[in-house]
Amino acid sequence: MKAAFYHRYGDSDVLQYGDIERPAPGTGEVLVKVAGTSFNPVDAGIRGGYLSDVFPVAFPHVPGIDVAGTITELGDRVSGWQVGDAVVGLLPMVARGAAAEYVLAPAEALATAPTSVPLADSAALPTVGLTAWQALFEVAGLTAGQTILINGAGGAVGGYAVQLAHQAGAKVTATTKASAAERLRHHGADQLIDYLDYTATPVADGAPFDVVLNLIGTTADETEALAALVADGGHYVGTMTSGPETTTRGLRSQRVFVRSDASQLADLVGQVDTGRLTIDVADRRPLAEIAAVHADADAGRLPGKTILTPA
Numbered sequence: 001m002k003a004a005f006y007h008r009y010g011d012s013d014v015l016q017y018g019d020i021e022r023p024a025p026g027t028g029e030v031l032v033k034v035a036g037t038s039f040n041p042v043d044a045g046i047r048g049g050y051l052s053d054v055f056p057v058a059f060p061h062v063p064g065i066d067v068a069g070t071i072t073e074l075g076d077r078v079s080g081w082q083v084g085d086a087v088v089g090l091l092p093m094v095a096r097g098a099a100a101e102y103v104l105a106p107a108e109a110l111a112t113a114p115t116s117v118p119l120a121d122s123a124a125l126p127t128v129g130l131t132a133w134q135a136l137f138e139v140a141g142l143t144a145g146q147t148i149l150i151n152g153a154g155g156a157v158g159g160y161a162v163q164l165a166h167q168a169g170a171k172v173t174a175t176t177k178a179s180a181a182e183r184l185r186h187h188g189a190d191q192l193i194d195y196l197d198y199t200a201t202p203v204a205d206g207a208p209f210d211v212v213l214n215l216i217g218t219t220a221d222e223t224e225a226l227a228a229l230v231a232d233g234g235h236y237v238g239t240m241t242s243g244p245e246t247t248t249r250g251l252r253s254q255r256v257f258v259r260s261d262a263s264q265l266a267d268l269v270g271q272v273d274t275g276r277l278t279i280d281v282a283d284r285r286p287l288a289e290i291a292a293v294h295a296d297a298d299a300g301r302l303p304g305k306t307i308l309t310p311a
Contacts, residue, residue: 002310003100004290005060009049012294017287020060023096023104025075032087032105033072036120036284037064037098039293039306040127046093047294055093063290064097064308065090067105068113068122078107086113088269090126090260098123099290101310111266116273121281124156124305129268129277131239131258132160136168139254140211140235144169149209149229151196152216153189154180156305157239159280161213162187167276173206187278198225214238227251281305 001022006014025031043063045051071085081087089110091097096104113122135157136142142165150161153174165172166188174189175196184192193204198221208231217240218226224244227236233250236243243253271277282304285293288311296302 001101002287003062004064004287005062005099006047007059009047009052011048012044012291012298014047015063015291015294017290020062020100022102025073025078025104027076028078028107029075029104030071030078030081030087030107030110031073031075032067032069032098032103032110034067034069034098034101034103034310035086036068036123036307036309037287038066038123038127039297039302039308040065041297042093042127043097044294044297057094062096062098062100062103064099064103065093066123066126067091067098067103068119069098069103070119072102075107081107081110086115086119087111088113088122088126088265089262090130090258090265092260099287099308106260109260109262111262111269114269114272114279116275117279120284120307120309121279122269123307124279124281125268125272126260126265127258128156128305129160130261130264131157131256132164133264133268134258134261135213135237135239135256136161136164136211139237139256140213142168142170142211145171146210147171147206148173148211148213149204149206149226150174150189151212151214151218151226152176153184155215156280158215159183159187160277161215162189163277166190167271170211171206173204173209175204183280198222203229208232208234210234212236214241217241227253281307283307284309286311 087110154176207229
């Protein structure tokens, strides 16, 4: 089968596209014919070796932690799934990924794919959708009537976070580039800030916030400025940057690391199919162009969530 893979850590040019052996499902696994995977920043982090202490991989490694596709084979002791089922899932970080024509997936990690969008586009949901859900509700416990600042809302996680926070009845303030403003207004942002001046007092109108969700990398001083916007007893949640080392005023600070959860993913799929949640796809590229996609990401040129599809 065709797949993208690399034999060593390095820049995007370590990625190759060629033939590797098609795997067979083991106990508790299914074989999925891949309709699409999506690029996530963690893919580049693993490829570059920056996360080797956390996510050590065996070479050759196939990237792609998001999968959308159709089950073609069942391993032993798999129940609840049948050959032909369309599924989505977040795969284990260190396993061979979905940048291939076929991929093995733990059956317990999968959810039925949305029916209201093209199957390949469903690959834009698992990692970033689960990250947003877990940050907002598992970590921050966001509820109706609360206020939230989402810093860096124009990205893939931010788009879902704005939608989910709005649906939960929170008042949403979002920082974003002007190019994403219309999309985020449509998703339910109550206030948009084009540029967050971390040296200003206050940094953002509407402070203090019950929750600050920081989706970008910030310096220690910038992180402190964001944490200062949290109300007493509120939550600072970061995806790329941890909160202050010492906290006061009852501030609860935590960095979120996404985990696969089929039940949560099924809930997100349900919201997609009822029209309450929009999957945003900025670009679709052939899997053979994966090295160029990684290069564009490294250079900050990706236009947004990018789907990679096998031939």
